[in-house]
Amino acid sequence: MKEKIRLLPVLFFAAVVGIGGSILPSKFAITFTDSLDKRFFLVYRGNENIRKGDYVLFPYSIVRDQLEKKYRVRFPFSADYVVKKVVCAPGEFLESDGMKYYCNGVFLGYAKEQSITGVPTERFVYRGMVPEGKIFVMGTSPDSYDSRYFGFLDRSVVVGKAYPVF
Numbered sequence: 001m002k003e004k005i006r007l008l009p010v011l012f013f014a015a016v017v018g019i020g021g022s023i024l025p026s027k028f029a030i031t032f033t034d035s036l037d038k039r040f041f042l043v044y045r046g047n048e049n050i051r052k053g054d055y056v057l058f059p060y061s062i063v064r065d066q067l068e069k070k071y072r073v074r075f076p077f078s079a080d081y082v083v084k085k086v087v088c089a090p091g092e093f094l095e096s097d098g099m100k101y102y103c104n105g106v107f108l109g110y111a112k113e114q115s116i117t118g119v120p121t122e123r124f125v126y127r128g129m130v131p132e133g134k135i136f137v138m139g140t141s142p143d144s145y146d147s148r149y150f151g152f153l154d155r156s157v158v159v160g161k162a163y164p165v166f
Helices: 002-023 060-071
Strands: 027-030 040-045 055-059 081-088 093-097 100-103 106-110 127-129 134-138 160-164
Touching: 040 055, 055 060, 060 081
Parallel strands: none
Antiparallel strands: 027 040, 040 160, 055 081, 055 160, 081 134, 093 100, 093 127, 100 106
C-alpha cells in the first residue's frame, strides 16, 4: 500500500508534464527582418489544420537554396527558419495578373520587378486552384521574399504554426 502512495506523486507529475507538453509551445521565433509586421512568435509543432491567415514556420534552407540557384548569388543570411503568413490555401483560386496577386478575387499584394539591392526578380505566375498539400505564403512587407517569387510551399515542410505575440 505504501508503494502505491509513493507512486501517486510520480503519476501526477507525469500527467502534468504530458498535458503541459501538448499545450506549451515547442519553439519561440523572433524575426529580425522587416518581412513581417510581427516580431515575436510562439510556435507549436505540426503541419496539420493549416488555414489561410495562419503564420507558419519552415526551414529557411528550402527557399535559400532556390533563391541562390535562381539568382546565382550567395546570401549571408544565416537563419534556420522563416515565418510567413498563409494567404491562399488548398482549394482556393490564386491568380497572378501582371505584378498583382489575388486569392478568390481578393487583392494580396504586388510583386516587385527588382529586389531592394536592384537585382531583377522572377515572379511566380499562376492562375488556378491551389493544389492540395500546397500553400501560398507572403510576408507583410512588399520587400518580403515569399511565394510571389518561389511559388507554392509544400505543407509537409512546415515545422509548425506560429502565433504572433507582438
